[in-house]
Each structure stands twice: as structure tokens, then as C-alpha cells.
Amino acid sequence: MAEQGKKVTLGIRSGEQAKALVIDGCVLNDGKPKCDGLFLFLDNHRAAALLVELKGRDIAHAYEQLAYVKQHRQEYMDLIEMLRRCGRGRVVEKAFVVSNAIPSKAEKERWENQHRIRVRAIVHCEATTPIPDLRVYL
Numbered sequence: 001m002a003e004q005g006k007k008v009t010l011g012i013r014s015g016e017q018a019k020a021l022v023i024d025g026c027v028l029n030d031g032k033p034k035c036d037g038l039f040l041f042l043d044n045h046r047a048a049a050l051l052v053e054l055k056g057r058d059i060a061h062a063y064e065q066l067a068y069v070k071q072h073r074q075e076y077m078d079l080i081e082m083l084r085r086c087g088r089g090r091v092v093e094k095a096f097v098v099s100n101a102i103p104s105k106a107e108k109e110r111w112e113n114q115h116r117i118r119v120r121a122i123v124h125c126e127a128t129t130p131i132p133d134l135r136v137y138l
Helices: 059-072 074-086 105-115
Strands: 017-022 037-042 047-054 091-099 119-124
Touching (some): 047 059, 047 074, 059 074
Parallel strands (some): 091 119
């Protein structure tokens, strides 16, 4: 998944399945808030949905976008239900921001409280750094 120099991947191993969905501009084309992408992950023991927002410096807006998708987008809820039926019944949902900015802990807590979403990690990415792999957060 990539946008404006920000990239992220989800590495898989034997026996695992993953799909990357481009949300912004493909799955969702309206003017409502949306994040950039979603990784759907499934193996013999777990199912996971990893929402991703690729963002430059405006991380507060990334929290808003992620929260809106998770809390209000029926399309996302339908995908979670499909993944639940394919897996073991429970889907672990996590949200990530990929950015070249690193906010303070106080800023992150304020945004989490304001938007009612827990962002698992703000992953650092620049054109000169290795592409982050979200596998370490599964």
C-alpha cells in the first residue's frame, strides 16, 4: 500500500492469507471521511483487520479518518462480518498511521479520546527508510 511516498506492507507466512484493499478512491468514492487502506488477515488461529492511514504531518486528521471508517462506514462493518464468518468468529481490529511525523504521547492520547479510537502504532516512514511491515503488530 503506498501514497505520496508513504508505504506499508503486511508480510505473510505459509498457511496465512492476506488481502490489501485500497479504501480511498476504490472501495469508497464519496466525500465522507475515509482512510487509505485495509489489510484483511486470516490464518488457522486468528483473523485481523488492519486499517491504515498514510499521512504526511496532519496526524490528528488521520485519527478522524480512521475513527469514521471504524465507527460509521457500513462497508467496513460488512467486511468485518465477512472476515468473522471466514475465521474463528472473532476479528481483531487495529488501526495504524504511517507518517514521517512523530507526535507526543499527550497528543496521541488527546486524539484517541477525542475520536474514540485506539491507534495501535504510528509507524515512521520516509522515502529513504525501509518499508514498514505491520506483521510485527499482529
